[in-house]
Amino acid sequence: MGREQELRAVISRVGGLDEAAAAAAAQRLDSLTKPPGSLGRLEDIVKQLAGITGQTLPSVERKAVVVMAGDHGVCEEGVSAFPQEVTPQMVANFLAGGAAVNVLARQAGAEIICVDIGMASPLEHPGLLQRNVRRGTANMAKGAAMTREEAVEAVLAGARIAEELAGKGVELLATGEMGIGNTTASAAVYAVLAGVPVEDAAGRGTGISDERLGHKIEVIARAIKQNEPDAADPLDVLAKVGGLEIAGLTGLILGAAAERKPIVIDGFISSAAALAAARLCPASAAYMIGSHQSHERGHSKLLEEIGLAPFLKLDMRLGEGTGAVLAFHLIEAAVRLQSEMATFESAGVTKG
Structure with missing residues (x-):
């Protein structure tokens, strides 16, 4: 097959x-x-x-947030406030239990599954799930971020993780991610799939200046023009202007739906993956639960595009799965x- x-x-x-x-x-x-x-x-x-x-x-007693980690070649264009080496450093922080998502997951009684699906630098740790498809994407401003085959492999990797966790008795899943530059790729995916102007899709990510935001918008527009992704083909969009962690989360959502497990969608990057999943399989949207509306420009419209109404609006823009894990408390309250x-x-x- x-x-x-x-x-x-x-x-x-x-x-x-x-x-x-x-x-x-x-x-x-x-x-x-x-x-x-x-x-x-x-x-x-x-x-x-x-x-x-x-x-x-x-029942939602068994909860897990899956944090997909990947790097982005488009960082060469200076679109982020942080250097790319922060990706493996933060993944090590997740594995040590020191990140915000770790604190919130402990409070919620949730497990964290950290996945290397596309990190540029190898990281060896017994707690890191090794599912690397390639060592970071290429610079999408100069060509396709990855091949179609690599995008499909990343989606399948996410779907398999959902299947494995369901088999272990996990009842409620959440999306999380780590990857410097991933708001750039997410904005490109959103702009193409929803047909919205890049200016409305791109935000400040980790907190860039007005000048750098303008540059980020120009880079995304250039990447879309360079690659001509087909809006009717989500896999083509993920391959040309997406990211490995975005594709992995797309698969995680599809896999959760296939296993009849609810999945809580985190912020802007996770929502771009959710939109790709909904385009690949419209029925999967019924298995998604929106968690929060982030501070990132365009997130509210992106959620509307999927048909998700967030529970929280806290002006968060951290990612990692933090908003989704906060929503675990409301979901558990409901079932109780x-x-x-x-x-x-x-x-x-x-x-x-």
Whole structure:
């Protein structure tokens, strides 16, 4: 079986939500000691999770955030405030437990899976999942970031990780990433797939100046003109102007949907991957949960393009999966309410 055939097989496993389970969950929600619908979007979470899992009382006890790491050749163009060597340094920080996502994951009782899917420099560590497709992308301002075959391999690597984690009993997944320069690639992917102007897609990333933002916009526009990615072919877009961690997250989302596992989408980079996944498999969007609206310009419109409504707006722009892990608390609160609240009948409360 060819790699693209293998990917099509993953996509073919993504089915619709279990409407009967969602309806049963809604019925139980209405039986709880509260006015109907009074828990707002927490009730929506429960119904979505029921539809995904087929369980009226869904469980999210086992949680994991997958942090995909990759490097970007476009950093040669000076689009980031940080040098490329920060990527492996931060991955080492994740593995040592010292990054923001580690702190938040510990609080949420979630596991962190750190993946080398495209780092330019090899890093040996027993806790690092080695799935490197190539040692960083090429400079997309001068040619394709990677070959189509490499993009497909990265997507499949992400899908396999989702399958492996589901097999180990993980019930709720989240997307995370690390890669200096990846807001540049994400903005290019978003601009092409959604057909929006580069000026509306590109933001400040790690906090660049006005002058460097203007340069970043010019570099993205040049990369799109140079490569002519086909907006109707998400794999072509990922290969020409994307990143290995973006492709890996695309696969993680598709794999989660194929395994009927909910997946929480983090910030701008993760959302670009989610848009690619939704374009490859529209049914996969029903398995996604939006976490937060980041400070990055264009993120709110990108979420709208996918059909995701974020729960939080904290002006965060860190990435790593931090916003998604914060959303874990709300999701767990929702399922606890569904399973632990008394019903009108059991509490002896008169129903209105």
